[in-house]
Amino acid sequence: MGMHHLDRETTAVVHIGEDDLPALARGCAVLGTGGGGSVETGLLLAGRAVRECGPVDVVQLDDLDDDAVVLPLSGIGAPTVSHEMVASSDDVLRLRDEVERVMGRPVAAVMSSEIGGSNGVSPVAWAARLGVPLVDADGMGRAFPEVQMVAMYVAGLPVNAVVLSDVVGNVSTLRPIDGLWSERLARALCVASGAHALMADYILTATEARGAVIVGSVTRALGIGRCTVGAPDPLSALVAELGARKLVNGKIVDIERRTGGGFVRGSVVLEGVGDDRGRLLRVEIQNENLLALEDGEVLASVPDLITVVDTQTGGAISTESLRYGQRVSVLAWPCDPLWRTPRGLEVAGPAAFGYEIEYVPVEEVARVHA
Amino acid sequence: MGMHHLDRETTAVVHIGEDDLPALARGCAVLGTGGGGSVETGLLLAGRAVRECGPVDVVQLDDLDDDAVVLPLSGIGAPTVSHEMVASSDDVLRLRDEVERVMGRPVAAVMSSEIGGSNGVSPVAWAARLGVPLVDADGMGRAFPEVQMVAMYVAGLPVNAVVLSDVVGNVSTLRPIDGLWSERLARALCVASGAHALMADYILTATEARGAVIVGSVTRALGIGRCTVGAPDPLSALVAELGARKLVNGKIVDIERRTGGGFVRGSVVLEGVGDDRGRLLRVEIQNENLLALEDGEVLASVPDLITVVDTQTGGAISTESLRYGQRVSVLAWPCDPLWRTPRGLEVAGPAAFGYEIEYVPVEEVARVHA
Numbered sequence: 001m002g003m004h005h006l007d008r009e010t011t012a013v014v015h016i017g018e019d020d021l022p023a024l025a026r027g028c029a030v031l032g033t034g035g036g037g038s039v040e041t042g043l044l045l046a047g048r049a050v051r052e053c054g055p056v057d058v059v060q061l062d063d064l065d066d067d068a069v070v071l072p073l074s075g076i077g078a079p080t081v082s083h084e085m086v087a088s089s090d091d092v093l094r095l096r097d098e099v100e101r102v103m104g105r106p107v108a109a110v111m112s113s114e115i116g117g118s119n120g121v122s123p124v125a126w127a128a129r130l131g132v133p134l135v136d137a138d139g140m141g142r143a144f145p146e147v148q149m150v151a152m153y154v155a156g157l158p159v160n161a162v163v164l165s166d167v168v169g170n171v172s173t174l175r176p177i178d179g180l181w182s183e184r185l186a187r188a189l190c191v192a193s194g195a196h197a198l199m200a201d202y203i204l205t206a207t208e209a210r211g212a213v214i215v216g217s218v219t220r221a222l223g224i225g226r227c228t229v230g231a232p233d234p235l236s237a238l239v240a241e242l243g244a245r246k247l248v249n250g251k252i253v254d255i256e257r258r259t260g261g262g263f264v265r266g267s268v269v270l271e272g273v274g275d276d277r278g279r280l281l282r283v284e285i286q287n288e289n290l291l292a293l294e295d296g297e298v299l300a301s302v303p304d305l306i307t308v309v310d311t312q313t314g315g316a317i318s319t320e321s322l323r324y325g326q327r328v329s330v331l332a333w334p335c336d337p338l339w340r341t342p343r344g345l346e347v348a349g350p351a352a353f354g355y356e357i358e359y360v361p362v363e364e365v366a367r368v369h370a
Numbered sequence: 371m372g373m374h375h376l377d378r379e380t381t382a383v384v385h386i387g388e389d390d391l392p393a394l395a396r397g398c399a400v401l402g403t404g405g406g407g408s409v410e411t412g413l414l415l416a417g418r419a420v421r422e423c424g425p426v427d428v429v430q431l432d433d434l435d436d437d438a439v440v441l442p443l444s445g446i447g448a449p450t451v452s453h454e455m456v457a458s459s460d461d462v463l464r465l466r467d468e469v470e471r472v473m474g475r476p477v478a479a480v481m482s483s484e485i486g487g488s489n490g491v492s493p494v495a496w497a498a499r500l501g502v503p504l505v506d507a508d509g510m511g512r513a514f515p516e517v518q519m520v521a522m523y524v525a526g527l528p529v530n531a532v533v534l535s536d537v538v539g540n541v542s543t544l545r546p547i548d549g550l551w552s553e554r555l556a557r558a559l560c561v562a563s564g565a566h567a568l569m570a571d572y573i574l575t576a577t578e579a580r581g582a583v584i585v586g587s588v589t590r591a592l593g594i595g596r597c598t599v600g601a602p603d604p605l606s607a608l609v610a611e612l613g614a615r616k617l618v619n620g621k622i623v624d625i626e627r628r629t630g631g632g633f634v635r636g637s638v639v640l641e642g643v644g645d646d647r648g649r650l651l652r653v654e655i656q657n658e659n660l661l662a663l664e665d666g667e668v669l670a671s672v673p674d675l676i677t678v679v680d681t682q683t684g685g686a687i688s689t690e691s692l693r694y695g696q697r698v699s700v701l702a703w704p705c706d707p708l709w710r711t712p713r714g715l716e717v718a719g720p721a722a723f724g725y726e727i728e729y730v731p732v733e734e735v736a737r738v739h740a
Contacts, residue, residue: 098545101472169547170555175468177539184562185540192558 017055027221028120029316035288036117036143049125057133064206068108074119077196095165111135115217116143141214141336145287148179152202155212163200166193234314244333300332303339304362387425397591398490399686405658406487406513419495427503434576438478444489447566465535481505485587486513511584511706515657518549522572525582533570536563604684614703670702673709674732
């Protein structure tokens with residue numbers, strides 16, 4: 001995945017039209033590792049925007065001028081689609097206007113702050129509305145539950161300005177002293193605005209973005225979403241596309257979930273079926289799937305990606321949609337190398353989620369088990 | 371009071387040093403009509419700032435260039451002085467920096483958003499820290515409990531940007547769609563920041579300020595604060611300085627107060643003493659003194675000013691400091707003509723506080739009773 005920025009020749013001219021959105025959404029759901037919000041919200045917003053404004057060009061960072069302003073966007077707060085949200089398309093225009101005031105320069109491109117889940121699909125809508133391309137990159141390469149868990153933070157970029165725009169028409173610019181205050185103030189405004197807002201965080205130039213974002217994310221999501229279409233064995237196609245290890249084929253025999261403080265926490269237990277009969281695998285959850293354990297041993301852990309998919313279709317199942325008796329497979333694959341640096345692991349490794357275990361890259365664990 | 375902008379020749383060169391602060395505070399307390407927060411907070415901040423940075427020049431709007439940026443400032447949230455608040459002097463510097471970024475021009479002067487109470491005194495501290503003069507004007511000519519009750523709103527100026535700065539170091543710029551959202555979002559940030567923040571609202575140029583602010587407020591407050599010093603009869607001196615009607619000399623026989631939603635609401639009943647023996651006067655309160663009633667008849671009402679003072683010293687008594695048995699006098703005097711326009715009465719007349727009475731200027735009521 002970290003290599004995808006070398007694939008420019010093959011991905012240089014990509015457009016996302018209405019027909020591409022279902023594949024993008026499927027890919028973003030897989031990269032959501034169980035979280036990131038339902039992709040249905042993003043699909044609705046993006047479908048309508050693309051129909052009204054036309055397809056969106058996907059560009060590489062190198063296609064942009066060095067000082068071009070890249071606008072990383074995400075929706076924060078309750079991700080439920082409301083009539084107002086879908087009806088409103090002005091929030092992103094107002095946000096853009098404010099960012100251009102703050103930066104003193106035009107916005108050249110939109111970037112997804114989080115490619116996993118709904119926030120990976122909605123940026124197509126925002127780019128379409130603004131008439132600018134979408135950068136083939138994002139801030140996570142997946143979904144993460146906390147706002148400071150972004151590549152730009154790992155890379156040490158300053159928070160600078162956080163700009164929020166709500167459906168009412170209010171626009172706010174925060175200059176928080178750190179990521180913690182960024183989260184706290186943005187959340188307070190979001191709640192005051194009615195629990196949902198559009199946010200630009202770590203606004204940066206193309207030069208600043210190089211090395212500080214995860215590249216290739218959009219084409220990666222599209223590739224993942226397309227690989228299962230018409231495939232005789234969608235699951236195998238998905239495993240191959242992801243370069244993933246299939247940890248287990250099983251059925252869900254136990255789910256424990258509790259919601260609080262904006263997080264879904266819990267675990268799910270799978271009993272192996274077929275060749276995996278007799279195995280028991282547990283997945284630990286905090287919005288996203290964090291750990292996969294078997295007999296007390298860690299098979300995979302954050303920041304590597306763990307996704308639960310439908311064994312038949314290869315479609316990702318979000319942590320909120322897990323149900324007793326579902327036939328599922330658990331896939332795990334390597335995260336972007338940025339997350340494996342000491343700083344990356346500090347921000348989003350097992351310890352950042354309260355697990356006192358040493359991180360072992362999923363492919364090394366796999367080798368032991370093979 | 372509305373005439374004070376004609377007095378320029380006599381008030382053109384005014385400086386506020388440490389020795390002037392007690393008089394300013396006394397005057398601001400009188401103009402606070404019972405509210406506006408304890409002037410002690412402002413006195414502490416201003417005393418320290420003037421000792422460290424020197425006295426502050428008071429200037430008239432006409433002394434400023436037409437496009438000079440005037441910064442209306444107030445503290446919002448719990449007005450209690452904390453160690454951090456007094457220790458911090460950087461919040462206003464950060465706020466100024468942000469305003470200059472937003473406006474693209476330097477801040478030329480500070481203005482009090484609200485001359486009544488603590489927010490009338492603290493601007494001396496802020497002007498001293500910034501090394502700019504204090505404009506002899508304010509946004510209310512008194513204190514009012516709600517943020518939209520400012521002259522700039524009555525005059526129809528757009529809200530534009532609201533900039534907040536907290537002691538932690540966070541700086542935020544809000545562009546709310548109206549005064550209601552301004553209040554809502556600023557309050558949310560204020561609470562998230564620990565219940566106190568410094569706020570710049572209705573940032574405007576000297577040209578925009580003309581006709582849209584209450585002029586003469588600072589020299590007015592100084593004059594009020596000085597008139598009782600060494601006077602053989604402080605109360606009479608105060609009545610003369612204010613051009614007020616003394617509604618009653620009495621003692622407090624009943625107080626009803628309840629606190630909720632950030633407001634103190636209630637009423638106080640005074641029994642006449644001396645020549646006023648046998649009279650009963652009730653003052654209705656919502657942070658500020660709103661109405662003075664006798665036998666069901668309105669003697670004075672917002673937006674005219676009603677202040678309860680100590681009968682002996684002429685010192686203003688805030689609504690929170692009213693106590694059973696206190697010997698007090700109730701004074702009422704005309705508000706600035708801006709508040710008597712149809713739009714002014716809509717914003718801050720009796721109906722704006724839920725009283726279904728017709729506003730009658732205090733001097734007309736007085737004439738009937740004379």
